[in-house]
Amino acid sequence: MVLISRQKVREYGKGLIVIVLLLVAWECAALVIDNNYILPSLTEIADVLFHPAQPVLGGESLIANTMVSLKEVLTGFFCAAALAIPLGLIIGWSYEVQAYLNPAIQILRPIPPIAWMPFAIAWFGIGINSILFIIALGAFFPILINTVDGVKGIRVRWIEVAEMFHATTFEKLQTVVFPGALPRIWTGLRVSFAIAWMCVVAAEMLPGTTAGLGFIIMYAYNLGQLDVIGAGMVVIGIIGLGADMLFRAGQARFFSWEGKE
Amino acid sequence: MMAEQILLVSGVQKTFHSEGKSCQALAGVSFAVAAREVVCIMGPSGCGKSTLLRIIGGLDCADAGSIHGISGRGGDGVSAAMVFQDHALFPWLSVEENITYGLRLSAQKESKEETQRRTAELLSLTHLDSFARSPPHELSGGMKQRVAVARALAIRPSLLLMDEPFSALDTFTRKELEDEILRIRQELKTTILMVTHNPEEAVYVADRIIILSERPAVVSEIIPVSIPHPRSPTNPECIRIRELVTLKCRGGPGLIGDEVGYQTPVL
Numbered sequence: 001m002v003l004i005s006r007q008k009v010r011e012y013g014k015g016l017i018v019i020v021l022l023l024v025a026w027e028c029a030a031l032v033i034d035n036n037y038i039l040p041s042l043t044e045i046a047d048v049l050f051h052p053a054q055p056v057l058g059g060e061s062l063i064a065n066t067m068v069s070l071k072e073v074l075t076g077f078f079c080a081a082a083l084a085i086p087l088g089l090i091i092g093w094s095y096e097v098q099a100y101l102n103p104a105i106q107i108l109r110p111i112p113p114i115a116w117m118p119f120a121i122a123w124f125g126i127g128i129n130s131i132l133f134i135i136a137l138g139a140f141f142p143i144l145i146n147t148v149d150g151v152k153g154i155r156v157r158w159i160e161v162a163e164m165f166h167a168t169t170f171e172k173l174q175t176v177v178f179p180g181a182l183p184r185i186w187t188g189l190r191v192s193f194a195i196a197w198m199c200v201v202a203a204e205m206l207p208g209t210t211a212g213l214g215f216i217i218m219y220a221y222n223l224g225q226l227d228v229i230g231a232g233m234v235v236i237g238i239i240g241l242g243a244d245m246l247f248r249a250g251q252a253r254f255f256s257w258e259g260k261e
Numbered sequence: 262m263m264a265e266q267i268l269l270v271s272g273v274q275k276t277f278h279s280e281g282k283s284c285q286a287l288a289g290v291s292f293a294v295a296a297r298e299v300v301c302i303m304g305p306s307g308c309g310k311s312t313l314l315r316i317i318g319g320l321d322c323a324d325a326g327s328i329h330g331i332s333g334r335g336g337d338g339v340s341a342a343m344v345f346q347d348h349a350l351f352p353w354l355s356v357e358e359n360i361t362y363g364l365r366l367s368a369q370k371e372s373k374e375e376t377q378r379r380t381a382e383l384l385s386l387t388h389l390d391s392f393a394r395s396p397p398h399e400l401s402g403g404m405k406q407r408v409a410v411a412r413a414l415a416i417r418p419s420l421l422l423m424d425e426p427f428s429a430l431d432t433f434t435r436k437e438l439e440d441e442i443l444r445i446r447q448e449l450k451t452t453i454l455m456v457t458h459n460p461e462e463a464v465y466v467a468d469r470i471i472i473l474s475e476r477p478a479v480v481s482e483i484i485p486v487s488i489p490h491p492r493s494p495t496n497p498e499c500i501r502i503r504e505l506v507t508l509k510c511r512g513g514p515g516l517i518g519d520e521v522g523y524q525t526p527v528l
Contacts (some may be wrong), residue, residue: 157349160320164343165416166368175366179353257352260398 040227048231056216056228066235068211069200072128076135077189077196084140085185088147089173092181098148105144113138113199117206126208131200138199139192146188150181183255190247197240267339267452268294268317268420272326275312286312288477289326296419299446299453301463303510304473304481310456311424313478317454318343318422331420339419339452346425348409350397356408357393360384363416383411386445403434407441414449421445423455427462439466443490460506464499465492472509482509 023042030041052062060068091098113134120130154177162172204214213232220228275287286309294300302310315321317328318341331341342363350359360383363369364376371379384390387407397405406426413421423442427435443466446453457463463470467486474481484506488498 155349157345157347158351161345161349161351161362161412162366163320164318165363165366167366168368171366175362176351179351182353255353257396257398260352 036226037224038226040230044227045230045234048227049234057219057223057225059216059219060211062216062231062235065211065213065216065232066239068215069204069213070239072131072204072212073135073193073196073200076132076200077139077193079132080136080139080192080196081143081189083136084143084188085147088144088185088188089151089177089181091144092148092151093173093177105141109141109145113195114202117203121206121208131203131209131212134203135196135199139196142192142195143185143188146184146191147181150184150188151177153184154180183251183258186247186251186255190244190251193243193247194240197236197243201236265296266293267296267298267330268454269329270313270317270326271329273313273316273323273328274325275309275316275321275323285477287316287323288479290473290478290480291326292471292480292483294420294452294454296452297446297450298468299443299455299466301467301470302454302456302473303458303460303463303470303506304478305475305510306458308473308476309478310473313473314343314422314424314454314456317341340416341420341422342413342416342418343422343424344406344409344413344426346428348397348402348405350405350408350412352397355394355396356389356400357384359397359408360411360415362412369416379415383415386414386448387411387441401434402430403438406430406438410438410441410445414445414451417449419452421451421453423453425456425458428458435462440491442466458510460503460510461494463506464503465494470502470506472506484509 026039027042030039033039036044048056048062052066054061056062056065059065091101116134116137117130120133124130124133158176158180159172162176167175200212201214201217203209204212205218209215213236217229217232220226220232270293271291273287273290274285276283276285278284290309290313292300302313304310312321316323317331319331320343330339351362354362357380361376361380364371364379380393384393387410389404389407389411392400392404397408400408406429410421410426427438430438439462442453442455445451453466455466464486470484470486471480472482472484473479484502486502488496488502492499494500494503
């Protein structure tokens with residue numbers, strides 16, 4: 001146990017060294033350039049970060065803006081999951097449905113969600129609804145594709161066991177297909193959360209928004225406050241990392257059975 | 262002497278089609294199984310033993326012929342449950358949850374108390390009490406197969422179908438499970454129909470051994486084994502039947518037996 005944790009510490013230590021080196025390089029460059037409009041120094045960025053409850057640029061605080069973005073991401077993410085998981089189960093289960101839907105999905109999938117922004121604004125108006133649409137769209141496909149793959153990877157034998165016990169189609173989906181595909185679905189959720197997080201920042205940068213991390217980054221850009229931009233980026237990075245760690249922990253906790261039979 | 266007949270297989274035929282080619286596996290297989298019998302199905306490898314068992318279990322459809330006695334969903338007749346060679350446990354469920362799987366489906370739904378009682382019974386019957394909450398991947402091969410047997414028995418099947426259930430296990434574990442099967446038959450009065458490729462196993466557990474011919478398969482011989490349990494593998498009668506079965510499964514006397522210098526046993 002001690003050995004494992006020591007190993008972990010060493011592993012994290014290596015990563016930490018690179019981060020510290022990058023920070024030192026940044027700070028040195030900032031000192032040499034000595035121009036806040038090109039490269040703000042770390043102390044200025046840290047100053048914004050360490051006063052997260054203070055109003056930023058005369059508006060809401062960093063925390064309030066972060067909460068706005070997080071709420072948007074979670075809403076869009078859950079909407080996407082609520083649609084993509086059942087649809088993925090059906091597509092993976094039925095060759096017929098897959099034959100109908102797969103070509104359309106494969107064409108729509110590579111389109112960057114942000115490209116839909118003009119349509120989103122035309123359909124939902126400027127504001128939260130358009131942003132939610134973009135987030136949900138970005139999160140939708142990774143969940144869908146992973147769910148379909150998860151269902152395809154289910155062992156036929158498991159389904160036969162359900163058949164032997166006279167399970168109904170719904171029961172097969174509920175008791176075998178869904179739990180069997182869940183590890184892959186979880187992977188899809190992890191990937192799509194990261195994408196949703198990117199989408200929210202991009203969507204908030206568009207005109208018409210009044211809050212969120214993307215908004216303050218863009219607003220700070222217009223005012224030439226690069227330290228605020230830096231602080232916003234750090235928050236984005238840390239939340240992304242935290243979410244990924246949560247998903248990984250969930251994977252280790254709930255799906256340790258995967259691949260072991 | 263023959264007890265009540267529980268299963269009647271008559272004229273079952275099955276042909277597989279793939280990429281324009283067709284391959285007949287079963288060419289009219291007929292036999293009957295009496296209640297509380299242990300019947301082993303043997304035959305040359307690839308002769309369609311598993312296919313036959315899957316048809317009886319309702320996982321495949323026969324092209325012609327009929328199966329009498331097994332109930333489908335909500336039908337009358339006896340219930341059947343199957344144990345597969347590769348245990349096929351659900352890895353995301355605990356041992357206990359795997360065992361109760363069939364009882365939680367609408368077709369066999371039982372009250373919570375009844376399910377609990379049944380689980381406890383099966384756990385002790387299969388000596389798995391202390392592993393009730395373990396995930397299957399923490400169990401040994403023999404224990405996993407025990408869970409699979411308990412899962413099949415949970416729905417109180419009159420007929421237990423087993424498709425080479427112990428072939429992936431080591432000799433000692435296999436012996437242990439063979440004894441367990443005989444004990445289960447004794448305690449639960451379950452009828453057992455088992456596909457095996459191991460003559461020793463067949464002679465050890467079976468009341469009758471059904472030998473299928475090579476593909477396309479028909480029943481080539483039914484060998485009764487009326488030796489009292491426990492059977493010793495060194496019992497001369499056991500040896501005789503084992504040799505006979507081995508020979509039959511290889512294609513019969515005078516075919517392959519002579520080529521390899523096999524001594525035709527005196528029958």
